[in-house]
Amino acid sequence: MNFFSYLIFLSILTYISAYQLSSYAPFQVSCPHDQNYTRTAASLSNDEKNWLQGRKKITNEKLISFLKYANLVDFNPSEFINNSSIGNIGLAFSGGGYRAMLAGAGMLAALDERVDNANVNGLGGLLQASSHIIGLLGGNWLTGTVFMNNFTSVQDILSSDLLWQLENSILNPGGLDLVDTIQYYQNIIKDDIDAKERAGFEVTITDTWGRALSDQFLTDTKDNGASARWSDIANNQLFETFQTPFPISIANARYPNNIIINSNSTIVELNPFEVGSWDPSLYQFTPTKYLGTKLYNGAANGSCIRGFDNAGFIIGTSSSLFNSILTTINTEYIPAAASGIAKCVLQDIAKTDEDIAAYKPNPFYHTKTGYSADLSNHESLALVDGGEDKENVPFYPLLQPERNMDVIFGFDVSSDTDQHWPDGTALVSPYERQFSDQGNGTVFPYVPDQRTILNLNFTAKPAFFGCNAKNLTSLGGGTNTPLIVYTANRPFTAWSNTSTFKLSYQEWEKRGMIQNGYGTATRLNGTLDKDWPACVGCAIIRREQERQGLEQSDQCKKCFEKYCWDGTIDDHEVPGVNFTDEGITSGNNESGNRTLTKFRDNLL
Numbered sequence: 001m002n003f004f005s006y007l008i009f010l011s012i013l014t015y016i017s018a019y020q021l022s023s024y025a026p027f028q029v030s031c032p033h034d035q036n037y038t039r040t041a042a043s044l045s046n047d048e049k050n051w052l053q054g055r056k057k058i059t060n061e062k063l064i065s066f067l068k069y070a071n072l073v074d075f076n077p078s079e080f081i082n083n084s085s086i087g088n089i090g091l092a093f094s095g096g097g098y099r100a101m102l103a104g105a106g107m108l109a110a111l112d113e114r115v116d117n118a119n120v121n122g123l124g125g126l127l128q129a130s131s132h133i134i135g136l137l138g139g140n141w142l143t144g145t146v147f148m149n150n151f152t153s154v155q156d157i158l159s160s161d162l163l164w165q166l167e168n169s170i171l172n173p174g175g176l177d178l179v180d181t182i183q184y185y186q187n188i189i190k191d192d193i194d195a196k197e198r199a200g201f202e203v204t205i206t207d208t209w210g211r212a213l214s215d216q217f218l219t220d221t222k223d224n225g226a227s228a229r230w231s232d233i234a235n236n237q238l239f240e241t242f243q244t245p246f247p248i249s250i251a252n253a254r255y256p257n258n259i260i261i262n263s264n265s266t267i268v269e270l271n272p273f274e275v276g277s278w279d280p281s282l283y284q285f286t287p288t289k290y291l292g293t294k295l296y297n298g299a300a301n302g303s304c305i306r307g308f309d310n311a312g313f314i315i316g317t318s319s320s321l322f323n324s325i326l327t328t329i330n331t332e333y334i335p336a337a338a339s340g341i342a343k344c345v346l347q348d349i350a351k352t353d354e355d356i357a358a359y360k361p362n363p364f365y366h367t368k369t370g371y372s373a374d375l376s377n378h379e380s381l382a383l384v385d386g387g388e389d390k391e392n393v394p395f396y397p398l399l400q401p402e403r404n405m406d407v408i409f410g411f412d413v414s415s416d417t418d419q420h421w422p423d424g425t426a427l428v429s430p431y432e433r434q435f436s437d438q439g440n441g442t443v444f445p446y447v448p449d450q451r452t453i454l455n456l457n458f459t460a461k462p463a464f465f466g467c468n469a470k471n472l473t474s475l476g477g478g479t480n481t482p483l484i485v486y487t488a489n490r491p492f493t494a495w496s497n498t499s500t501f502k503l504s505y506q507e508w509e510k511r512g513m514i515q516n517g518y519g520t521a522t523r524l525n526g527t528l529d530k531d532w533p534a535c536v537g538c539a540i541i542r543r544e545q546e547r548q549g550l551e552q553s554d555q556c557k558k559c560f561e562k563y564c565w566d567g568t569i570d571d572h573e574v575p576g577v578n579f580t581d582e583g584i585t586s587g588n589n590e591s592g593n594r595t596l597t598k599f600r601d602n603l604l
């Protein structure tokens with residue numbers, strides 16, 4: 001068979017199979033009678049409230065084990081926790097493409113009691129003691145992979161033959177083999193997209209992108225994630241028995257040509273129960289599993305939709321900025337020939353080159369709750385990359401008082417500097433946002449400017465903000481305001497500052513990034529500070545100690561001296577962060593030389 005007849009054969013085959021096989025298309029069901037389709041954001045959903053009650057029992061137990069492991073001196077974990085009304089622990093993973101996914105994976109692995117050695121040289125058990133885990137873009141690819149694969153661990157992802165196979169670019173999945181590449185796009189993507197369109201739904205490039213991502217993140221599930229839904233998480237046995245944190249994915253609502261900035265963005269969260277926003281511009285939620293249902297001021301007409309909340313689509317929504325690479329294909333990372341092909345196929349699929357995900361029909365159509373007419377007057381709710389407003393570590397949904405956080409761990413793998421390192425913008429943004437209309441009573445602790453953050457080495461080692469609740473009263477906060485533990489991407493054992501648009505990773509690069517993330521979250525496996533787990537423990541118990549008027553132990557005082565920002569400002573200009581590369585081998589790009597060693601100046 002020659003190349004062209006092969007192609008024709010393929011198209012016929014896929015055309016036929018599309019009609020029967022694609023389970024990607026949403027479908028109609030009759031509407032349940034007792035269902036509310038929109039509600040205001042004045043409180044948590046009953047579903048989340050009830051779930052958190054069940055989860056609390058487990059997180060308390062797991063927190064006791066973590067604090068025991070952390071080895072706090074002059075402190076009895078079970079007595080303290082049993083007697084306390086300790087709040088929740090939240091984990092927030094930043095955006096930044098595969099860089100953020102991989103570096104974040106190492107950080108997540110360090111918190112996971114199931115990972116070898118995490119209970120020896122890491123912070124093992126912190127994941128199990130957390131109530132919420134939230135991801136944006138690459139951070140959401142990470143949490144999405146974990147949750148859509150039965151709460152798998154990073155270690156198990158790495159030993160899987162199917163997940164996170166990143167050697168070939170997502171734009172060139174067949175490697176150099178053009179036939180494979182075409183086959184991939186024809187088979188896996190086009191049928192599904194066509195099926196959704198035939199079912200009467202608008203498709204955008206996010207559908208394409210989401211299906212392509214599913215191939216890397218959901219391949220362990222049947223039909224490569226075509227029928228995997230975000231709301232399915234709620235029916236997962238581990239989630240139902242409260243053994244996982246509560247996952248949240250983040251996007252921004254935006255209209256074509258409408259510019260959003262930090263103070264007027266609408267941060268949309270997509271959790272297994274609900275989709276919506278706490279921000280006054282929208283201030284509503286709708287059930288995730290009924291997305292796609294036509295609603296008018298919150299009322300359905302008797303016919304409801306299921307299956308719109310495809311997991312790959314949700315994961316793709318959080319990263320819709322990436323869509324722009326599909327339309328302006330970046331030849332740096334894929335061979336020119338393949339890029340031409342991919343472009344051809346994709347142009348055919350993508351009817352619009354807007355970098356948006358269309359949530360159409362808009363579940364908030366003609367509602368009167370939020371102040372933004374844009375969000376309720378359009379038939380489509382347009383969601384984009386959640387990092388467009390510079391809130392790249394998604395703290396915001398965790399700042400809602402209803403979520404009762406005592407501490408939030410922010411893992412920042414942003415690319416703020418020219419050399420793709422974070423500079424603390426992800427801290428400054430939520431700090432500033434609280435003073436805008438969209439802040440709506442949220443409180444984020446004081447943080448300094450980016451220059452100070454760099455100069456005081458708060459991106460070189462973890463840093464605590466809001467250490468003293470008494471100092472937060474001028475913000476309207478206090479012991480109910482979470483303490484922030486900030487960990488920034490940093491090279492310890494690998495150059496983990498790869499470009500956001502690097503779309504393929506060799507196996508050793510992938511593992512190197514993950515291992516470096518592990519080192520970053522653990523103070524290089526405890527070698528830079530053997531008390532690091534204890535210091536994390538001190539941060540976790542701080543608010544409850546303050547509420548009870550308890551004095552910190554000497555050990556915790558020392559930790560706070562070391563890791564807390566004390567209000568100092570040092571904003572002299574530094575042109576970028578410079579890392580001396582003495583000791584670190586520059587051979588990160590050759591497979592033979594990947595054992596990068598510590599380098600002098602940055603090991604604080």
Ligand SMILES: *[C@@H]1O[C@H](CO)[C@@H](O)[C@H](O)[C@H]1NC(C)=O
Nearest residue numbers: 061064077078079080081082
């Ligand atoms: C605290 O509670 C846990 C679980 O309910 C129990 O196992 C432990 O014995 C209690 N510890 C104390 C000191 O009461």
Ligand SMILES: *[C@@H]1O[C@H](CO)[C@@H](O)[C@H](O)[C@H]1NC(C)=O
Nearest residue numbers: 076078079080081082083084
């Ligand atoms: C706190 O724990 C101690 C020892 O387990 C117990 O004697 C005491 O009654 C508890 N206090 C409260 C307020 O529960």
Ligand SMILES: *[C@@H]1O[C@H](CO)[C@@H](O)[C@H](O)[C@H]1NC(C)=O
Nearest residue numbers: 116117121493515518519525
């Ligand atoms: C830190 O520990 C992890 C997990 O055991 C291991 O994979 C990694 O190689 C260690 N890193 C260093 C620098 O020893």
Ligand SMILES: *[C@@H]1O[C@H](CO)[C@@H](O)[C@H](O)[C@H]1NC(C)=O
Nearest residue numbers: 149150151152236237238243
């Ligand atoms: C999910 O993982 C749990 C714990 O590892 C296991 O008991 C369960 O059978 C798994 N469920 C599925 C559907 O694979």
Ligand SMILES: *[C@@H]1O[C@H](CO)[C@@H](O)[C@H](O)[C@H]1NC(C)=O
Nearest residue numbers: 258259260261263264265374
């Ligand atoms: C947000 O603010 C910017 C700058 O003031 C403005 O250009 C833009 O139109 C605003 N967007 C919205 C959605 O209000």
Ligand SMILES: *[C@@H]1O[C@H](CO)[C@@H](O)[C@H](O)[C@H]1NC(C)=O
Nearest residue numbers: 028293294300301302303304
């Ligand atoms: C209700 O909505 C469905 C789905 O959008 C539509 O197909 C149907 O015609 C509508 N029915 C009425 C009575 O408006």
Ligand SMILES: *[C@@H]1O[C@H](CO)[C@@H](O)[C@H](O)[C@H]1NC(C)=O
Nearest residue numbers: 419420495497498499578579
């Ligand atoms: C990574 O950081 C190092 C040191 O700052 C820099 O020399 C290098 O160019 C950066 N790499 C990328 C891809 O930005």
Ligand SMILES: *[C@@H]1O[C@H](CO)[C@@H](O)[C@H](O)[C@H]1NC(C)=O
Nearest residue numbers: 455456457460601602603604
């Ligand atoms: C930050 O780290 C550098 C070494 O990289 C050190 O020279 C400097 O004194 C540190 N600054 C502070 C405020 O600790």
Ligand SMILES: *[C@@H]1O[C@H](CO)[C@@H](O)[C@H](O)[C@H]1NC(C)=O
Nearest residue numbers: 446447466471474565566567
């Ligand atoms: C304490 O509060 C003041 C404002 O009252 C603020 O300027 C300062 O930065 C705060 N210090 C810390 C360490 O948060």
Ligand SMILES: *[C@@H]1O[C@H](CO)[C@@H](O)[C@H](O)[C@H]1NC(C)=O
Nearest residue numbers: 455573574575576577578579
């Ligand atoms: C960083 O490197 C740039 C360019 O090489 C240099 O101009 C600058 O002074 C360096 N900054 C610091 C803090 O060493």
Ligand SMILES: *[C@@H]1O[C@H](CO)[C@@H](O)[C@H](O)[C@H]1NC(C)=O
Nearest residue numbers: 585586587592593594595596
């Ligand atoms: C890696 O390469 C550097 C020079 O680029 C060399 O000094 C070092 O010994 C090499 N390390 C290994 C493990 O081969």
Ligand SMILES: CC(=O)N[C@H]1CO[C@H](CO)[C@@H](O)[C@@H]1O
Nearest residue numbers: 279280281283371440441442
């Ligand atoms: C605490 C606070 O300011 N809450 C407000 C948040 O926004 C909604 C909708 O505008 C208001 O109703 C709340 O009072």
